[in-house]
Amino acid sequence: MNPTEASKATTVRVGLFALFGLALVGAFTVFVNDKPYWWRKCEPVFISVEDATGLKTKSPIRSLGLQVGYLDSVELTETHVRIGVCITAPIEILPDTRAYIRGEGFLGDKFVELKPVRYVGNVKVGPRNRHEVPPAPVTPAPATTAPATTMNSSDGGRRPSSNQKLVKNGLIQNEMLMNPVKALEHKPVEIEKENQPDTSELDHDQQPYRVDSTFYQVLDFLVPSANAEDTSNAKEVQVGTSNRDMDKLIEQSNKLMIEMTDLTRNLKEGLQPKELRETIQELNKTLKSAGKALSPEGGLNSTARRALEKLEKAFDAMQQQMERINRGEGSVGRLLNDPVYADEALKAMKNLNKLLNKAADIQLFVRLGAEQLPAYDGGRGYFQVQIYPNPSRYYLIGITVDPRGRRTVLNTTTTADGKSTAVSSEQIEEGGLLLTGMLGKIFWNRLDFAAGALHGDGAVSIGFHLGPNGAEKALTIRNDIYIRGQGVGLNDRFTILAQPFLNNEFLGSLFVNGGLESFRKYNGKTSAFFGAGVTFSDDDIKLLFAFK
C-alpha cells in the first residue's frame, strides 16, 4: 500500500468525526442563539393590507416592542396584498387585535406591529388553522401607521374554523362578536393544569416546578410577572381595546391633517422666489469654497476675513427672508414645491455637512512653554501651533526665543594674486527669533517621525508616545537630531515630556519637560534643560482655517 494513501477505514473515521464535530458546532450555534426564527415553531396568520410598501420577507412582527414573529410571505391578490405572518412567540391573537405597518424611524425598515395580544405562556394554542377571509373595508389609520388590516389565523386553507376573524369598519372582529350562538361552541384554549398540585398556599420560593417544563415555563418561573395568568399584583393597561377609542383616535388625526393643510396654505404668500433662490445659491457657494479650503490641496493661508464677510452677507439675506416669513409674507409652501429650491437647499446642506465633517476632523493645538538651559545661562521661550489634518499627520509651526541666539554663517571668499581663500565666519545674534516648521507623521498612535526646522536648526526627530491607550501623549520620549554648527557632527537633543493630567478637564493642558539639549558638552558643562508649559486646543483658530 502506498504510504501516502489513507485506508478507507481511516477516511471514514475521520469523515464521521469531522461531520459529527460540525454538527455539534451547528447545534451549539442554534442553541446559544436562542433558536433563530427559522428554527422555531410557526403559527401562521394572514393579514390583508392595501399597501405593503417597505415590507419584505423576514421583516419582524412585533408587539409592544418585542419581536413575536416574522413575515413569511407577501402575495398580491385581486384587490389587496396578503401578508403571511409566522407567530413564533406564545401569544394569542385577540378579537380586537389590529395590525399596524410601522417604520423604525424615518428611514428604518418597516415592520408589522400587532396589538393588543395576549401572552399565553405554557398555554397550548389550538391547531393551526388556515382560513381565507374576504377583504374588508379599511378605516384610515393614524398618520404614522398604515391602515388597519384584516387578520386571519390560519391552517392551510382547508376548512373554516371558529377562530376565524373578520374585519368590520376597519376593526378585527371574530366569530364571537359576529355570531355569539355559534361562538359558544368554541371552547377557549385551556391551560395545562393536570398533574400539578395546588400551590396557592405555598410561598413563591417553595412552589414546585415541573422538571420537564418547556422553555416558556422556565421563563415563567424565573420571571413570574411574565406569566399572563399571574394577575394578582399586575396592573392592566388597556391599549386600543375599544373600537370607540380607535375611532376617536382616527378622527383626531384627521383633524390634525386638515389643520396642517390650512397652515401650509396660509404660508404660501408673499415671498419673492428670485431673492430666495439667490440667497441660497450664495450660501451654497460660500460653503463650497469653505469646504475646498479644508481639502488637502486647499489653500489654508487664504484670507479668512473675506469668507466670513461673504457668509455674513448670506446669513443677513437669509435672516431678512426669515423675518418676512415671520411677518406672514413668506411662502414655505413655494419653497417646498419648487424643485429648484429643493436642489439648492440640498446642495447647501451637503456642503455644510462636508464642511462640518472636515472641520471636526482637524485638531489644532497651541503650545506655550519655557525651558531653562543652565549651560547657556538663559531660558528659552516658545510658541508653537500644531495642526493635525488627521490624527496621523501634523504640521508644527512656531517661534522661539533661544539663549543660543540666532546663528548666521557668513562665507567670505578673498582672491589675491590669483589665489582664492574662503573664510567662513559664524555670527550669533542673541535674542533673535528662531523659527520652527516641521512636518510629522505618527504611526500606530505611538511612533512619531518629524523633519524640518526646530528652534532654528534643521532637525530630524523621532519620538515615542508611551502613555496609556487613549492618552498616548501623556508621556513622550523624543530625540531630535539637529545641526548647530558648533564643531563637527550632529547634535542630539533628548527630551522627556510628561502631561500627567492629560485626561483632566482643568489640569490637562499642563506639561513638564526636561532632558539634554545636546549630548555634547557646552563650555565644559552638560547642557541639560528643564521646563514647563501649557497646551490647549484652540477652536477659534480652527474656525479661521476652515473658511477662506
Next chain:
Amino acid sequence: MWKRRGLVLKQCESIGVSSSGIIVIAAAFMGAVLGYQFYVAFRLFNAEALLGGTVGVALFRELAPVMTGIMVTGRAGAAMAAEIGSMKISEQVDALDVMAVDPIEFLVTPRIIAGTLMVPILSVFFTAIASLAGAGVACGVLGMNPAIYWTQYAKVVDAIDLVHCTTKGAAFGLTLTLIGCFNGYRARGGASAVGLATRNTVVASCLAILLIDYILTSFLPFGYLILKVTS
C-alpha cells in the same frame, strides 16, 4: 498538498479521532468538578440559577480549548516529536532527502494541517461533554432543575463564545504541532535525544498554549476588548 491528502487524513485520525477517548474522559471529570464548585460558590449568593451560563462561558472561552490543547500535547504532540526524532537520528529523514522527497512536506505539513483542523473540533467535543457532565452533577446530584440550567446556558453563552473556542483551538493545534515537529526535527545524537525532544515538546507546548491563550484573550477583537466596546 492535495496529492498528500492521505497523509493528512492519517494524521487527522492520529490527532483527532484517537484523542477523542481521553478528551471525553477529561471533559467529563472537568465538567463534573465545575458543576460542584460553581454550585457551591453560587449557593452562597442564592444564585444557583447562574450555574449553567457560567459553566458554558468558562468552557467555551477558556477551559475547553486550553485543556484540549494540553491533552493533545501530551498525547499527540509528544508522539510526533518522538516519531520524527527517531526518524531523524536513524537517518530516515536523510533517506527521504536522498529519495527526493521533501521531508517537510512529507512529515511536517500534514501534522500541522491535521492539528489545526482537529483541535477545534476536539475543543467543541470537550465543551459538549463537560457541559453535560456539569448538568449531570448539578441536576442529578445537587437537585437543580435541568430546564433552568439549560435555559441559562443558552441565555448567557453567545455565538461569539463558540468562535472563541474554535479560534483558540485552531491556534493551539497549530502551536503544539509546530513545536512537536520542530523538536523532533532538531533531535541530534542517540536515543536520549528522542526523550529530550519529547520532554521539550510537552513543556514548551504547554507554556506556549497558556501564553497564546493570554495573548488571544487580550488582543482578539472579540476577547477582552469586547468589554471596551460594550462599556
